[in-house]
Amino acid sequence: MKTRQFFASLAAASILLAVPAFAADSAQAFVDKAAIGGKFEVDSSQIALGKVQDQSIKDFAQMMIRDHGAANAKLATVAGEQKLKVPSALDAQHQGDLDKLKNAQAPIDPAYVDMQRKAHADAVKLFETYASGGDNAGLKTFAQQTVDTLKTHQQMIEKIAAGQDAITGATTPAVKTDNTPNAAALVPGANSFTEAQAKSRIEGAGYTNVSKLTKDDQGIWRGHATKAGEGLAVGLDYQGNVVAASK
Template identity: 60%
Template sequence: MNIRILLGVLGIAAAPLAFPAVAADNAQTFVNKAAIGGMFEVDSSRIAQDRAKDQQVKNFAEKMIADHGAANEKLKKIAGEQKLEAPAQPDAPHKSDLEKLQNTTKGFDQPYVEMQRGAHADAVDLFQSYAKDGDNPSLKAFAAETLPTLKMHQDMIEKIAAANAGMPAIKSASTPKPPAPVPGANSFTETQAKNHIEDAGYTDVSSLAKDSQGIWRGQAKKDGKSTSVALDYQGNVFADEQ
């Protein structure tokens, strides 16, 4: 809700995004992931307001705080009405990312942007999945209403990343899948990488490690057969042919 990356730049003040990688199984799971992702966006963006150097990044962080802050309050209200409990604090992985940001004294903008790219990819997946197949009408409506804002945030942060790093943006739904993993600064955490690979139909994902090109590589099973797998920074999953 999962550079999922500190959740800065684009994802602070708006509702969290998530794709199949963080798809919600039920209403409480959705609330947990959306709330934690939203808190991460706001908290990481508050750090960015003080530490970021680039004005675009600062502006993005300000918008994250406003948008995600409002979405977080709305989610909390709906969760209460539905007799569900919204987490009051980030989980351990997000706390760790926040600590990394807080302790970054030089070159803050790049890790924040990468965290925001990953966070918004996860948020879009989560909200998109729940808006389509969620089990609670009120939360489904919230996910559907929030999704366009999350996609807008994702587009913003991708443009910032491309401008600042000269990197191509993360693929969109209309972007053809490349023939091989695309090298690039990978914003996915190990957990997020595992989730994306599982969403591509693989099971028993193990031994994940990020190589020098920013590509997550590991082992998995599909159709009962063991295979090597790879995940690039765009979210493309491949049967790994090294």
């Protein structure tokens, strides 16, 4: 009887000792992934600032440097309080992606946007999971406080990506012979692009000398531009579609 009680007590003690070890490993795994992801956001965005063309993407990159820089600093503080180590270098996959951006010829708009879409999908999943079931109170609170910002970033980069896709699909517009702009691909709707952003997107579609931009009552920016030496009437809708016609 005493022998059974001894082994039962020993088993219980083993379980209690195992719990902190498991918690530390799980917490460290979160710190590793969050820190590497955050560092990649900052490093890739610093490269993007000098190599992307679209102003809205530059603005997004600047936001990533600011927001993820602050989050990285907060993570380092929380991890330090929990006696956890914060990795100082990227893993092989993220370093490979960073090298691609470094070595790519400007502009790198599509590559940077694609990487940010994947990075934020991974980050939102990681932080949501830890925010709901994390085993370290300090890190769980950090994840809960950060996940909404990550979701906002994800929504922003998805909107930018949609605009880039629309521009890519309309970089070779059908040119008419009359004086009416080809509005077939332009979608009416509330247009959140500023005049500067509209000009930047039109220029990103290959046009120069963009001028006289005004937003009509359908939410479409209309103006004049030049492409291949030809003067064109050009339009930009709220989805980012760029369409032009001979003036």
